[in-house]
Amino acid sequence: xxxxxxxxxxxxxxxxxxxxxxxxxxxxxxxxxxxxxxxxxxxxxxxxxxxxxxxxxxxxxxxxxxxxxxxxxxxxxxxxxxxxxxxxxxxxxxxxxxxxxxxxxxxxxxxxxxxxxxxxxxxxxxxxxxxxxxxxxxxxxxxxxxxxxxxxxxxxxxxxxxxxxxxxxxxxxxxxxxxxxxxxxxxxxxxxxxxxxxxxxxxxxxxxxxxxxxxxxxxxxxxxxxxxxxxxxxxxxxxxxxxxxxxxxxxxxxxxxxx
Amino acid sequence: xxxxxxxxxxxxxxxxxxxxxxxxxxxxxxxxxxxxxxxxxxxxxxxxxxxxxxxxxxxxxxxxxxxxxxxxxxxxxxxxxxxxxxxxxxxxxxxxxxxxxxxxxxxxxxxxxxxxxxxxxxxxxxxxxxxxxxxxxxxxxxxxxxxxxxxxxxxxxxxxxxxxxxxxxxxxxxxxxxxxxxxxxxxxxxxxxxxxxxxxxxxxxxxxxxxxxxxxxxxxxxxxxxxxxxxxxxxxxxxxxxxxxxxxxxxxxxxxxxx
DNA sequence: CGGTCCTTTGAGTCTGTTCAAACAGCGTGG
DNA sequence: CCACGCTGTTTGAACAGACTCAAAGGACCG
Numbered sequence: 001x002x003x004x005x006x007x008x009x010x011x012x013x014x015x016x017x018x019x020x021x022x023x024x025x026x027x028x029x030x031x032x033x034x035x036x037x038x039x040x041x042x043x044x045x046x047x048x049x050x051x052x053x054x055x056x057x058x059x060x061x062x063x064x065x066x067x068x069x070x071x072x073x074x075x076x077x078x079x080x081x082x083x084x085x086x087x088x089x090x091x092x093x094x095x096x097x098x099x100x101x102x103x104x105x106x107x108x109x110x111x112x113x114x115x116x117x118x119x120x121x122x123x124x125x126x127x128x129x130x131x132x133x134x135x136x137x138x139x140x141x142x143x144x145x146x147x148x149x150x151x152x153x154x155x156x157x158x159x160x161x162x163x164x165x166x167x168x169x170x171x172x173x174x175x176x177x178x179x180x181x182x183x184x185x186x187x188x189x190x191x192x193x194x195x196x197x198x199x200x201x202x203x204x205x206x207x208x209x210x211x212x213x214x215x216x217x218x219x220x221x222x223x224x225x226x227x228x229x230x231x232x233x234x235x236x237x238x239x240x241x242x243x244x245x246x247x248x249x250x251x252x253x254x255x256x257x258x259x
Numbered sequence: 260x261x262x263x264x265x266x267x268x269x270x271x272x273x274x275x276x277x278x279x280x281x282x283x284x285x286x287x288x289x290x291x292x293x294x295x296x297x298x299x300x301x302x303x304x305x306x307x308x309x310x311x312x313x314x315x316x317x318x319x320x321x322x323x324x325x326x327x328x329x330x331x332x333x334x335x336x337x338x339x340x341x342x343x344x345x346x347x348x349x350x351x352x353x354x355x356x357x358x359x360x361x362x363x364x365x366x367x368x369x370x371x372x373x374x375x376x377x378x379x380x381x382x383x384x385x386x387x388x389x390x391x392x393x394x395x396x397x398x399x400x401x402x403x404x405x406x407x408x409x410x411x412x413x414x415x416x417x418x419x420x421x422x423x424x425x426x427x428x429x430x431x432x433x434x435x436x437x438x439x440x441x442x443x444x445x446x447x448x449x450x451x452x453x454x455x456x457x458x459x460x461x462x463x464x465x466x467x468x469x470x471x472x473x474x475x476x477x478x479x480x481x482x483x484x485x486x487x488x489x490x491x492x493x494x495x496x497x498x499x500x501x502x503x504x505x506x507x508x509x510x511x512x513x514x515x516x517x518x
Numbered sequence: 519c520g521g522t523c524c525t526t527t528g529a530g531t532c533t534g535t536t537c538a539a540a541c542a543g544c545g546t547g548g
Numbered sequence: 549c550c551a552c553g554c555t556g557t558t559t560g561a562a563c564a565g566a567c568t569c570a571a572a573g574g575a576c577c578g
Contacts, residue, residue, distance in 0.1 A: 063396070063400055065400070065404065065482040065483055066482055066483075067482045069404045069482060070404070071399065071400040071403045071404045073396050073399045073400065083389075093396075116378060116382055117378040118378065119375060119376040119377065119378050119381055122378055122381030122382065122384075122385060123375055123381065125381075125385055126381060126384055126385055126388065129385065129388050129389055129392055130342075130388055132392055133388055133391055133392045133395060136392060136395040136396055136399060137322070137332050137352075137395055139399060140330065140332050140395060140398060140399050140402060141322055141324070141330040141332065143399060143402040143403045143442065144330045144402045144439075144441075144442030145324065145328045145329070145330045145442060147533075147534095148533075148534065174556065174557085175556075175557065175558095176556085180403075182403075183402065183403030183404060184534075184535095185534080185535060185536085186556090186557080187534090187535075187536085187557090187558080187559085188533090188534055188535075190556095190557060190558055190559085191534090191558080191559080193557095193558095194558075194559085207542095207543085207556085207557080223324040223325055223326045223328060224324055224325075406565075406566095407565075407566065433524065433525085434524075434525065434526095435524085443566075443567090444566080444567060444568085445524090445525080446525090446526080446527085446566090446567075446568085447565090447566060447567070449524095449525060449526055449527085450526080450527080450566095452525095452526095453526070453527085466524085466525080466574095466575085
């Protein structure tokens with residue numbers, strides 16, 4: 001058995017999903033993958049179920065249309081879990097590391113027949129996918145109804161809000177990747193970043209590191225609230241595991257506010 | 260007990276979810292709701308879990324930003340099931356009927372403690388939410404990377420592909436609703452519809468009924484494949500229930516093609 | 519027949535894209 | 549150490565697509 005922390009995840013990846021993987025015997029299906037920037041994980045094809053949890057780093061869920069256009073549908077950061085089957089029939093989708101990224105992969109393909117009868121597992125799986133749906137809907141609205149300035153502003157605010165550590169925010173993406181996430185193009189992103197910098201909202205220390213100078217002004221410019229990091233799957237460092245919150249390893253998401 | 264059809268759904272709504280609702284005793288939590296155009300179902304607030312299955316008609320999942328901008332994140336048609344907790348902290352989201360719509364509501368709030376230990380139920384729940392995530396990601400790419408002509412073309416093609424019955428396609432939305440779905444504005448939608456009509460791709464019988472004249476040309480103009488109706492939850496009319504496909508009521512979606 | 523609501527069409531404006539060029543950072547090799 | 553080239557970024561000018569504002573046209577209903 002792998003060591004489990006108090007919150008029910010293993011120390012390797014902090015996720016609450018990997019504890020369902022086989023730990024002993026020849027079928028141990030869990031492994032750690034280290035990706036360098038640009039390296040990809042493709043969704044496997046025939047009927048396998050893999051889950052990836054970001055242990056550290058940042059990765060993009062990327063879709064390519066057949067004529068080369070690209071859309072990043074999600075930026076996944078430390079602690080978030082991606083559920084395998086992401087390939088559409090037609091366009092290609094994969095997970096791509098934006099910086100050196102450590103991923104805990106659990107392959108449930110062989111165990112699926114058993115696990116789909118395990119309610120605890122199904123609850124975790126539901127939680128994972130529900131979180132992604134929420135994020136997708138938020139981003140949908142961003143692309144449909146916010147103008148380019150609002151998109152970039154929201155993007156920076158969310159990168160700041162989901163940062164691992166306090167202090168200057170790490171921005172492990174180039175202009176083209178930001179553009180592909182926001183449905184814009186490189187030059188537009190660059191122009192808007194310059195404008196936001198001149199407006200005194202953000203300060204760029206380097207091209208990949210910035211500080212939010214005026215959070216109130218940022219919030220005032222946005223017609224939506226900035227999404228915070230989802231309820232922490234992680235029982236990281238000091239904040240030692242939310243104590244005995246619920247009997248199941250991952251609570252079914254409910255429409256409650258926990259502002 | 261309610262009558263079950265061969266596929267495991269009840270006759271009332273055809274969904275495979277409602278069979279988990281209590282059928283007898285005082286707690287029967289299933290009801291049929293008839294909405295007229297414009298009427299809404301709000302996601303309930305405090306910790307309740309409701310699922311809505313569209314028995315007939317069309318409804319839109321609609322989000323309002325605080326400054327009045329509106330985004331329709333999904334068009335839900337006969338057979339699709341919506342999972343309750345859709346409200347963000349900030350903006351308001353609801354389900355709105357676009358035409359007279361019959362909805363089968365199942366409220367699992369009281370049964371949740373029990374049902375979340377029922378793997379069959381969790382599998383269905385997973386299936387429901389997974390289907391919505393797929394749709395959300397497709398639409399995300401549409402909004403991020405397709406131009407207005409492509410969006411409208413794709414929209415019409417998908418309305419045709421998901422229509423209940425063959426023959427002229429029913430389009431139960433006005434121009435503003437189409438615009439809110441596609442991230443455009445009313446006039447743009449109208450202009451593009453005119454252009455597509457003149458190009459001989461579609462023919463409008465009335466303002467809310469059209470025919471796809473040239474499906475090949477439509478497909479050629481699009482950089483993505485047109486999404487078809489998801490694997491039929493329904494064992495409707497003649498096609499009597501896909502025979503013994505899998506032992507569980509709803510198969511776990513797998514990254515398999517079934518073109 | 520008149521009124522209302524939705525749609526269509528036009529003219530002008532603005533936002534974001536395209537194309538092009540200059541610039542900055544950085545590693546390599548002389 | 550500096551020159552060079554590569555890559556990604558910034559900025560500008562011209563263009564195009566989508567939006568705004570406005571007005572006319574249709575459909576429907578009392």
